[in-house]
Amino acid sequence: MIPCPFEYYAPTTVAEAIELLERFGDEARILAGGHSLLPAMKLRLAAPAVLIDITRIAELRGISTEGMVRIGATTTWSEIEGHAGLRRAVPALPEAVSLIGDLQVRNRGTLGGALAHADPAADAPAVVLALDARIEARGPTGERSIPVDGFFTDMLTTALQPAEVLTAVVMSPLGAGEGAAYVKYRHPASGYAIVGVAAYVKLTDGQVSACRLAVTGAGPMAVRRSGVEHALLGTDGSSAAIAAAAAIASEGMDILDDLHAGEEYRRAMVNVHARRALAAAVERARSRI
Amino acid sequence: MPVISLTVNGKTCIGEVEPRTLLVHYLREQLNLTGTHIGCDTSQCGACVVHLNGASVKACTVLAVQADGATITTIEGLAQNGQLHPLQEGFWQQHGLQCGFCTPGMIMAAADLLQRNPHPTDEAIRRGLEGNLCRCTGYENIVRAVRYAAEKLRAPTGAASEV
Structure with missing residues (x-):
């Protein structure tokens, strides 16, 4: 071909x-x-x-973890996966990246490329949504920083303007009491997410003071699930509180139906994986205090 | 047409390519390096794996122009001075192939795996070869072959123990 x-x-x-x-x-x-x-x-x-x-543009490649975490658009998955600074600052990202495709795909594929392409079954969109990243883009009128919440506007569609180049992804490193995790139900042949859920939790004095949950694979684009986030806020992050919050993860969500997974099944899997992702994020938040 | 310059298995190769030429076609048809195979042609099977600047890639999903200036190693470049690479020897000794179609890609992928992790567990070998499909062996002997090579590479002067 x-x-x-x-x-x-x-x-x-x-x-x-x-x-x-x-x-x-x-x-x-x-x-x-x-x-x-x-x-x-x-x-x-x-x-x-x-x-x-754009891979011969030197300034678009590389990772910095001094202060904010900044990842150049053409940085490959392998570079992200193997980066010690990222493993400390935002461990959920390199962990999620290690679940993408295979070694050869990770040696070529890039973070910026995946976000700009906005494949509905890509892993990275959910992770950057949960980590509340910002997308840096440069166009004819200059540079702008786009909140990732709202960046994915439809299947394979983003908020990038026609002549804009996605230049970098920026996010805060996790601090005390913060934890994040990504769990994936991987299609056994393609490796794409049938459902992927990323969760971020902040605990303050034993209570959930911030929470973000994002789902990929299940619908036409990766989305935040604010109902779940609100349901978990102010709770102690116990398994009962997580189960109650995760039970509404797929409520009102636009869900795909294809030969790999029907709509009802995907909906159920969103809730199951939301629970697992939140539990993992809370456990990590507890261990980072 | 763009002119590209590659260093392939240690030799400089300069040639004109149409931008849409895939690296695997350039290697096979213009450089006559037919050891790199085309299997699925959809970045699934790994028969076309070569090293681009030291990292394994699927040459069916790289344009030749993207590789301009790069160093490429194909299966033909693995043996040194008539001496098989430990992975080639391992596939031979451990019967890591039947038809052999997947073998060049399998070996190039395994070489990348071993440079990243010289002490892989069987699970790490299986995970590292996720991008390579074999329809003959059932993978058992491929894992043995990679394990054989890992041992041999760790003890370059002695023979690998029988496993």
Whole structure:
């Protein structure tokens, strides 16, 4: 399988990439690791006339954990998985990343690419939602920082503007009393999430003072579940409190139905995995006090 | 057409490519390195695994132009001075193949696994080879072959013990 012909550009600065996006408009697609886009192009599901490879832009790659955690858009999964600073600051992220695809996929695939692609079954969107990250993007009018809550607007669709380049993902390191976890029901063949749930919990004086829960795989896009979050706030984070909160995780949620998992089953799995993710996050929050 | 320069198995290779040329096609059809196989062609099976700047990748999901300037190692570059790599020897000794179609990719993936983790448990070997499918062996002997190579690589002067 060979993609349709296209023109290939490999700019070395973000400014050049933005210029190319402005010049070619809808005809152009950004290429990072290519592990979503190239398979789609080989199947001729996508046929962009122009590819703009951003992996030769040095400033887009790398991880910093001094103060805020900052991960450049074209940083690969393998780099995230093996980063000691990230394992201390936001352990749920490298753990979730280790569940993506296989070693070869993780050697090429990138965080920024996955977030911009917004595959409904990707793992990273749920994790960055639970960690309340911000997406940095640069476009013709300058730079902006987008809260990740609201960034995923529909299936394969984000809040990025047409000529914007996603440059980095920024989040706070976890501190005392904070814990986060990601649990995944993995499709045995593809490795994608049938359901994936990421949870973040903060405990203050033994009570849940902050909570975020995000679900991927189950619906057209990764979403926060504010009903669960509110239900857990102010409780002691006991298993009974978690069970009660998780029981409403899929309530009112738009759920996919396909040959891998029917709607009713997926809905049930969202609740089960919400409970497991919250329990793991609370346990970690307790051990970080 | 873009001109790319790769260092493949230690040799500099400069050539013109159409941007849509996949790395695996470039290696097989332009450089005649047919040891790298095409299996599923959908980044699932791992028959096309090569090393790009030292990391294993599926060459069916990399454009040749993306690899411009990179160092590539294929299965043909693994043996040194006529001496099989311990993984090649391991697959031979432990009967890690039947038809052999998956073997080049399996060995290149295993080489990446062993450089990341020189002391893998059987579980780590199985997990590390998640991206490689074999329809013949049932994997048991592949795990043995990788274990054999891990031992041999840890004790480069002595022979690996029979496992």
